[in-house]
Amino acid sequence: MSAEAGPVHGDEPAPPLAPEPYGPMPHAPSAPPEGMQRQRLHPLTPLLESVRFLTAVAAAVGIQMFTSRNFLFAIYAALAAAVVGGIASLIALQYRGFVIWGRELHIYGGVFTRSHRTVPLDRLQSVDLVRPLQARVFGLAQLNIEVAGGDGTDAKLAYLKHDRAVELRAELLSIAGRPGAQPRTETAEDSTEDVPAGPEPLVPTVTVRKLALASLLEALPVQLTALLLFGTAFAVTGSIFGFTKVATALWFGFFAPALFGYLQSTVSTVNRFLRNCRFRITRDGGNLLIERGLTDTSHETVPVDRVTAVCFDEPILWRRKNWRRVEVWTAAVSQQISVLKSTTALPVGGPAEVAKVAAEALPELPATFAVQRPPRRARWRMPLRWKRTGALLDEKAFVVRHGWWVNTYVALPYARIQSVQVVQGRIQRLQGLATVHAMSAGSVGHTAKAAHRDVEEAVAMAAELRRRADAAAALEAPRLS
Template sequence: MNPPPAPEPGAPEVPWHRVHPVSPLVRGWLAVVAIAFVYGQNTLSSFFGEEEPSRGPDFVSGAPLLVSLLIGGGILLLILLGFFGSWWFTKYQITERHVNVNSGMVFRQQRQARIDRVQSIDIAQPLVARIFGLAELRFDVADSGSAAMNLAFVKLSEAHELRNSILARAAGLQATNDSPPPLAPAGEQGPAGGQSPEPGQMADARFPPADAAPRGPRAASERVVASVPLGRLVGSILLRPSTVFMLLGLIGLAIAMSNIEGFAPFYLLPALLGMAGALWNNLNTGYNFKAATSADGLRVGYGLLDTRHQTVPPGRVQAIKVSAPFFWRPMGWYKVAVNVAGIGGGAANDAEQRSVLLPVGTYEDVLAVLSVVLPSPGVEAPREFFAAAINGSGTAHGFVVSPPRIRPLALLAYRRQGYALTDTALVARNGALHRTIAIVPHARTQGLSLRQGPLARRMGVVDLALATIPGPVVPVVRQLDIDAGRDLFLEQADRAAAARKQTDSNHWLGDA
């Protein structure tokens, strides 16, 4: 066990705080209910089970019952004492540079996170925590992987204050007053509430100007830029390719097995339960989804039973993917996901949910989200450029596509797949039926590689893969002419090196 972090020389001692006293019960209520149910059922069945008709009233039987109740009360008292000890030994401290959390009664655990390495902070409310008005802070720290630090549980209002204060420090802002300055009047801003965009910025950016950053622990001003109505969410779930294929598979299986003697629909229950579980998970994580801009990044909230509020700092986004599944295209629906450092190392399902910035939305919703996570796309007409990137084909708007000779390898996609370079990012366009674009800022390019299989070598084409952190975005420029691929490899390497020199990876909103 490491000793507690020593205070910095000359710095005032920062006090420690305890979590809410109900926190152990919120974490362990299920175990309490299970023990009470099993013990109570056994006790009652022992004393009030089948009666022997030959025996008369037994007034002494109350003594064993009293002993049993005393034993049960003793077990409950031990559990409550354990809860008290867990609460007493769980403390947290926030200094100018670190967040410290100490926990554990028998086995002590001390966690420390550098504030300037905090990637994002989620506010999660499981169902029981919502009943008590409590919330859990989940920290994503660079290079932490699945060992990100948690602080559970504190009051919901306190959780919001802590999140804003820590993110403000992580952004390099100084706490100079208690409240953020008000946003400028609508008439003095751009068409959607932000400052008038300069050339190369998102034309319809709808987020507060940089001077609206929080200067104290109070919440930064928020402005909702995208939301998902319940009808659209349900429609998108039913029109997902996975849902359509599962339904078709179940129907085909039912038809095939109906000709088998002794078949009963009950046999399909496991498959139906698995499908229902997947549909419920999509509904639960997309219900009441809202994306809002604030001075500390894009704030995303969602959840039906368990709610979560997470913040995605724009400077920590490593790659962006916009996808249009085949069955969504007639409806004009899209999905936006990102790679953010610290998220990809957790559990697969949890990381996938937290990487989604827009589960289903219109093209205007996509532009609104991109205006936050990619505020400067580096082109003169971003609306037309991204329309060509998502739904277009050919060489319009500066795209370089695969040569016609690879048509036998990509019959439908050869005129669409390709790339475009802007002043700030590389945009890779792929897919004909399931259309996707991958956007990688030059400063976030971590590596490049050229790949060529036997057929590609025979056709004289090559794939360019961009290295990024784990996540849903796998940026690849497919089947370029070999000379064009080599030129892009060298040019992107130079662009990435130049962009990294101008980027501060620690302070993403301002100077310390």
């Protein structure tokens, strides 16, 4: 205690403590009582989770059988794998399961190393229903559970019978106070019985033909550029040193690794196409419900009250068709470093569809923005991107534009801005330029950046951003940022 606090009289009794601490009581997780029956996962869960390992084993056995013509080896290996896998599955199932106790979900797992995870349902953000191809074959599904403020998918329940997964999802959302529409079942789409139609889609269904064309146009520039560079390098070096010698050296040193990356890019494009087939987005209360997938299906929930940013992507060959893709970031997902975890709210769409989805994700957000370019003296720093770079203080959000192959608009709501920085490098200082960074709540690697503005403009922009952010966040209850 400091001297200015006054003397302390030891004879006087201490004042009584308050009956309860001020503010909300901290949440303390409580374990279920011993002996409480756990709900088990499906018996095929260990087998489905090890499908990649089993595929690799089958490939190795097949190669061995083909090269050595030893069919008995393949039979013995298959029997050994079946016995070992069956025993391991039975052991694993004895310790895996979950319990709903009060307002908490307890998930148990592990054989040699036991694990017990507690998911507070008070902080539940969404429960997504996912059906990988190997699970759909057996009528199973998994639940991905996201908690606000977490680092993405905090918990996973895999695998359950599809009907049981739908019921459990509804139960968890009800406990958390976030009731949502039930995902449509695949059998309901094909049956002739009367099934509730559910919410109407916000935009028309993206056709397979349109999605395939969009995927091709997005991947085509990079792949054609790579082939052009490879062909030019081969032709030039071959004419100088001889095609045979150059072909051998380039194949082992350059072309083989490049071909692997080329094939990987192609597979990524195909996977993105399959993931966005049968895309459907609806609005149910305060949530956006997204259903997608051809081989692996998913039912995702995006809470509108936790949207931290909306992005509009324009690949270079989409611009003549006036197509865009809409990505939505939420508070929990923004905390991941990987941008692949953002939610695609529209894989491809025209101006009307983009405007509809944008207004649903962030009320009154326009879909087109008249951003202001950086000054001309900054053009040499980004000669290809200068015309497609800019910033704007819109009525609802701070909007920045960047990129050339894929031109992107990032709209950051003022209420979600957590910090604002003005950064000036050495060369920028000589040019009288500076860059404004606006970071959203919980964002890691996801920053709205107004690059290479005049110093006076950058300082004024940062001050105005901070003023608008404080004013918008003060009106929120509860405050997210």
